[in-house]
Amino acid sequence: MSADTSPKKAKTEESEGPCPYKVVVLDIEGTTTSISFVHDVLFPYVKNSVYEFLVEHWGSPELEQKIEALRAQAKIDVEAKVEGAEEILPTTAPALDIIKSVAHCIRWQMSIDRKIGPLKSFQGFVWREAYQGGKVQGHVYNDVEPALERWIRRGCSVYIYSSGSVEAQKLLFGYSEKGDMLKYFKGHFDTAIGLKVEKESYSKIAAEIGEDPQSILFVSDNVKEIRAALLAGFKTAITDRPGNAPIEPAPSKHPRSARIVSVQLEDTSVPVVKTFDAIFDREAEYRPSEDHQA
Numbered sequence: 001m002s003a004d005t006s007p008k009k010a011k012t013e014e015s016e017g018p019c020p021y022k023v024v025v026l027d028i029e030g031t032t033t034s035i036s037f038v039h040d041v042l043f044p045y046v047k048n049s050v051y052e053f054l055v056e057h058w059g060s061p062e063l064e065q066k067i068e069a070l071r072a073q074a075k076i077d078v079e080a081k082v083e084g085a086e087e088i089l090p091t092t093a094p095a096l097d098i099i100k101s102v103a104h105c106i107r108w109q110m111s112i113d114r115k116i117g118p119l120k121s122f123q124g125f126v127w128r129e130a131y132q133g134g135k136v137q138g139h140v141y142n143d144v145e146p147a148l149e150r151w152i153r154r155g156c157s158v159y160i161y162s163s164g165s166v167e168a169q170k171l172l173f174g175y176s177e178k179g180d181m182l183k184y185f186k187g188h189f190d191t192a193i194g195l196k197v198e199k200e201s202y203s204k205i206a207a208e209i210g211e212d213p214q215s216i217l218f219v220s221d222n223v224k225e226i227r228a229a230l231l232a233g234f235k236t237a238i239t240d241r242p243g244n245a246p247i248e249p250a251p252s253k254h255p256r257s258a259r260i261v262s263v264q265l266e267d268t269s270v271p272v273v274k275t276f277d278a279i280f281d282r283e284a285e286y287r288p289s290e291d292h293q294a
């Protein structure tokens with residue numbers, strides 16, 4: 001699989017110059033990984049297996065802790081008269097009745113797409129067991145791993161910045177369809193550093209990495225995130241993967257190359273790429289989002 005001794009490979013390496021950026025920061029959903037994996041695999045997995053999961057792990061201290069957090073949240077929701085909220089049965093109730101009420105609570109919260117801590121924490125527990133048990137493998141597009149290898153070989157460091165927790169990121173890449181990919185990443189950021197649509201988050205990431213924002217490339221499918229990164233001084237590229245939402249504003253021809261599609265954001269033409277191959281391979285023509293309008 002990795003017998004990299006072909007003459008073709010050697011030639012490619014020879015022709016590769018140093019990496020045009022010191023750091024690449026990658027989004028996950030819609031960038032390295034299909035949005036469908038998250039919505040059609042990960043989330044349904046929790047909904048479909050929550051009851052069996054609770055039965056199987058019943059009595060474990062970790063599960064008890066997570067149920068306690070869910071119970072406290074359910075109480076708050078009922079008191080706040082959140083539509084559809086129901087309390088979780090107390091610990092004195094029969095086990096199977098508690099399990100049914102927890103499962104109901106999880107499915108209800110997921111049906112309204114909640115993102116609160118106790119739910120995320122419970123989902124994280126279920127996903128960890130699923131990944132570690134081989135029931136789920138993280139989806140990663142085919143062009144990602146070769147690009148990571150190429151970038152790192154050229155002296156670039158790669159980080160992840162996703163709204164999924166660092167733990168969830170590590171599971172996705174640690175148990176990916178391509179095997180354990182964690183070796184490629186120098187670090188992980190999640191919303192603990194700030195929201196992905198806020199400029200400050202990117203400034204903090206640059207400070208934490210210890211590099212000038214101008215030498216960092218941020219790659220994401222989300223135009224709001226790209227704009228925030230641009231405002232913090234990052235270079236950027238937008239990914240257009242199958243199944244992603246349409247890019248707004250609509251991409252048009254890059255002002256400096258008819259072969260490149262780009263989106264005009266702030267004063268910058270941000271290139272739109274369908275695969276990671278296109279990110280550095282067009283270096284001769286342009287550097288992503290560098291050419292400001294006069």
Ligand SMILES: [Mg+2]
Binds near residue numbers: 028029220222
């Ligand atoms: Mg994304």
